[in-house]
Amino acid sequence: MLSAVMEDYIKAIYAIGNDTGDRVGTSELAEHLDVTSPTVSSMVQKLEAQGLVDREEYRGVTLTEEGTVVALEILRHHRLLESFLTEQLDYDWADVHEEADRLEHHVSEELAERIAEVLDNPGVDPHGDPIPDADLKLPEAEATNRLADTAEGDRAVVRRIRHQGDEELRYLSDAGIEPGVEIEVVEVAPFGLVTVRTGDDEQSLPEEIARRIEIAPATEAEP
Numbered sequence: 001m002l003s004a005v006m007e008d009y010i011k012a013i014y015a016i017g018n019d020t021g022d023r024v025g026t027s028e029l030a031e032h033l034d035v036t037s038p039t040v041s042s043m044v045q046k047l048e049a050q051g052l053v054d055r056e057e058y059r060g061v062t063l064t065e066e067g068t069v070v071a072l073e074i075l076r077h078h079r080l081l082e083s084f085l086t087e088q089l090d091y092d093w094a095d096v097h098e099e100a101d102r103l104e105h106h107v108s109e110e111l112a113e114r115i116a117e118v119l120d121n122p123g124v125d126p127h128g129d130p131i132p133d134a135d136l137k138l139p140e141a142e143a144t145n146r147l148a149d150t151a152e153g154d155r156a157v158v159r160r161i162r163h164q165g166d167e168e169l170r171y172l173s174d175a176g177i178e179p180g181v182e183i184e185v186v187e188v189a190p191f192g193l194v195t196v197r198t199g200d201d202e203q204s205l206p207e208e209i210a211r212r213i214e215i216a217p218a219t220e221a222e223p
Contacts, residue, residue, distance in 0.1 A: 014071035023060035079125035093126035094173035128160030156215035
């Protein structure tokens, strides 16, 4: 039986490793979870003792096969909860992450299955993140680009917004930039700002935020 804190670490290791494609360092985990490096080292040792992570001194950690299964199960619960809160309880998509964080540790497999059935087994959550199925298999990923890598004049549909701080998500929500919305790249400034048009409005986004927004060309992304 894993504690909620252990599950948070496993999910963080999966998320960071999935983003970087590399082993996860102590400092990266500490920053992600807002804890000290000694706290991270202590928890990693506990996870290693349970066979959930592989740790190499000075090279960081990666999830074992068993740890990856645990991570995918947590993600399934988390993303189903986000979808349920948005579709059934009228939460704004930008506000569901923290709520799902609190609830994900208390979801049984039976409840997860019932939520999935009610939602007709969605493939992605409100942020466009893929939801593992009942066998913990991820759906086939759609080919996307990062908004930060686009050129002026490009038209695209937002497909995924990788998790950022809640303030950034709220800003994007207020600006109307969310999965499924068509945007036009108005300007790519040399100092990192990407300006996009949604409808009649324009928004300038820092490169750090634009890099976490995944898009598909509008002409190819239409259903």
